[in-house]
Structure formats: structure tokens, C-alpha cells
Amino acid sequence: MPTLKFSKMHGLGNDFMVIDATRQTFDTANAPIREWADRHTGVGFDQLLIVESSQTEGVDFGYRIFNADGSEVEQCGNGARCFVKFVTEQGLTDKQEIVVQTAKGIIKPRLNDDGLVTVNMGQPRFAPEDVPFVLRSGEQVGAVSYIVVKDLDSAEMSLVNMGNPHAVMWVGNVDDAPVESWGAALQNHQRFPQKVNVGFMQVVDKNHIKLRVYERGAGETQACGTGACAAVVAGVRLGAVASGEWVRVVLPGGELQISWEEGSDVMMMGPAVTVFSGELTY
Numbered sequence: 611m612p613t614l615k616f617s618k619m620h621g622l623g624n625d626f627m628v629i630d631a632t633r634q635t636f637d638t639a640n641a642p643i644r645e646w647a648d649r650h651t652g653v654g655f656d657q658l659l660i661v662e663s664s665q666t667e668g669v670d671f672g673y674r675i676f677n678a679d680g681s682e683v684e685q686c687g688n689g690a691r692c693f694v695k696f697v698t699e700q701g702l703t704d705k706q707e708i709v710v711q712t713a714k715g716i717i718k719p720r721l722n723d724d725g726l727v728t729v730n731m732g733q734p735r736f737a738p739e740d741v742p743f744v745l746r747s748g749e750q751v752g753a754v755s756y757i758v759v760k761d762l763d764s765a766e767m768s769l770v771n772m773g774n775p776h777a778v779m780w781v782g783n784v785d786d787a788p789v790e791s792w793g794a795a796l797q798n799h800q801r802f803p804q805k806v807n808v809g810f811m812q813v814v815d816k817n818h819i820k821l822r823v824y825e826r827g828a829g830e831t832q833a834c835g836t837g838a839c840a841a842v843v844a845g846v847r848l849g850a851v852a853s854g855e856w857v858r859v860v861l862p863g864g865e866l867q868i869s870w871e872e873g874s875d876v877m878m879m880g881p882a883v884t885v886f887s888g889e890l891t892y
């Protein structure tokens with residue numbers, strides 16, 4: 611039976627099992643990811659992160675990400691911060707800023723002197739088919755009738771791709787937003803054949819938003835880094851959030867700082883924590 615060393619990490623409560631595939635053999639095809647993700651009988655995590663070597667000039671590492679349901683995804687913001695902390699703590703690099711290849715492009719996480727991590731998350735994409743769209747009153751989204759949202763009779767969702775797909779809805783109060791029901795229904799809506807991460811954003815002021823995210827392949831998480839980036843991008847485009855300034859994004863698990871202006875890369879800053887390291891056989 612193969613044995614595997616791993617670390618358990620989290621970024622604002624969005625938790626990860628992190629595997630170093632540069633110094634041990636790891637075959638994702640045979641990995642029981644769903645079993646490991648189980649919070650009662652496994653390690654328990656929202657995403658599995660795999661650190662790989664890179665053969666590409668100027669790129670330090672490869673980074674693969676799997677959701678708790680076993681699906682492979684393109685990007686993970688909280689994971690990127692844990693990634694840089696992991697490769698530093700494990701002695702895989704002594705660089706403060708590393709260049710990482712993900713399934714959808716390059717990201718550049720940097721470990722700051724104060725222990726926080728800043729990540730250049732690259733540019734958001736707005737494909738022509740990703741223009742904001744409106745669900746009208748009475749439209750059926752999965753099993754959920756749309757009329758429920760307060761006194762609104764329609765809601766616009768901004769579709770922002772941060773490498774992975776996000777739909778961001780601007781709501782009056784995140785505390786009573788229908789995150790579970792709407793998140794699950796929208797995620798499986800025919801409009802999103804690849805499924806989607808659904809964010810519920812409350813704008814407190816131009817430099818402060820609150821956010822809850824129902825993640826593709828994991829359900830509602832304590833925090834979603836790419837979701838926070840997508841929400842700030844959506845907020846800037848809607849004129850509700852400050853452009854080119856740090857915006858506080860308060861999630862159930864804590865706080866991130868995100869900054870973006872049209873035409874620029876999205877910057878994210880926040881913590882990354884190692885919980886424990888272990889070894890398992892499978």
C-alpha cells in the first residue's frame with residue numbers, strides 16, 4: 611500500500627490537504643480524493659492541492675487543484691497563499707516570490723515579511739458570453755423560484771472568470787441571503803454547463819464588502835479567494851466598489867484585501883496557516 615506525506619492547511623477556514631509531488635510519487639488517477647475529503651472518516655478538506663515540479667523556464671512550480679467532490683479545477687486563491695507558505699516551510703524554495711503554473715495561467719504569490727501572502731491573480735476575463743445576465747421575476751432556477759429575493763423582482767449576476775468561473779450577485783444582506791438553496795440551484799443551472807461558483811456580495815461601502823460563496827464541488831465554504839477577487843471586480847465594474855484601492859472583503863472565516871482596476875491584474879492579500887502534517891496509507 612502506498613504511503614503519502616501531506617499537510618493540512620487553511621486560508622480563512624477554506625481548508626486544504628497539500629501534497630508535495632516533487633519529492634514523492636503521487637498518482638492523482640488512483641487517489642481516493644472524495645474519501646480523503648470526508649470530514650468524518652477522512653482528512654477533511656474543501657480542496658486538495660498538489661505541488662509539482664516545473665520543467666518550464668522561469669516557472670518555479672506547477673499547482674493542481676481538486677475540489678472535495680474529486681473534480682479538477684483551474685484556480686484557487688486561498689490555496690495559492692497556502693501554496694507559497696507550504697513550499698517555503700518545506701524548504702522547496704528560498705524565494706520570497708514564486709512563479710506558479712496553474713491549469714489556467716501563471717500566478718505569482720509572494721510571502722511578505724509579516725507572514726501574510728500577496729498574490730498576483732492575473733487578469734479577470736469577460737468572454738462575450740459572460741456578460742452579466744438577468745434572472746427575471748418568476749424564472750425558475752432549478753427547484754427555486756426566483757421571486758424570493760427581498761423586494762427585488764430581478765437580480766443581475768456578474769459573471770467573472772478568475773481562471774475559474776464565478777457568478778456574483780449583489781444582495782442587501784449576506785446574513786439572510788439564500789446561499790445554500792440558490793447556490794446549489796444556480797450552480798447546476800443550464801446556463802453554466804461547467805457549473806459555477808456563486809457569490810453573494812453585500813456592499814458596506816466602497817472599500818468594504820461582505821461575501822458568502824457557494825463553491826462548485828464543495829458547497830458553502832468559510833472563504834473563497836477567487837470568489838473575493840470576482841466580487842471586487844464585479845463591484846468595480848458596477849461602480850459600487852473603489853477602483854485601484856484595497857477593498858476589505860469580509861467572509862465567514864475572516865478578511866481578505868483585494869484590489870483591481872480595469873485592465874490590471876487582480877491583487878489579493880491575506881493569511882495562510884499550516885494546521886498539522888501527517889502521513890497516510892491508501
Ligand SMILES: N[C@@H](CCC[C@H](N)C(=O)O)C(=O)O
Pocket residue numbers: 624656657677683684685686687688689774775807825826827828831833834835836837
Ligand atoms: N476555494 C477556492 C476556489 C476553489 C475552486 C472552486 N471551488 C471551483 O470549482 O472553481 C478559492 O479560494 O479560490
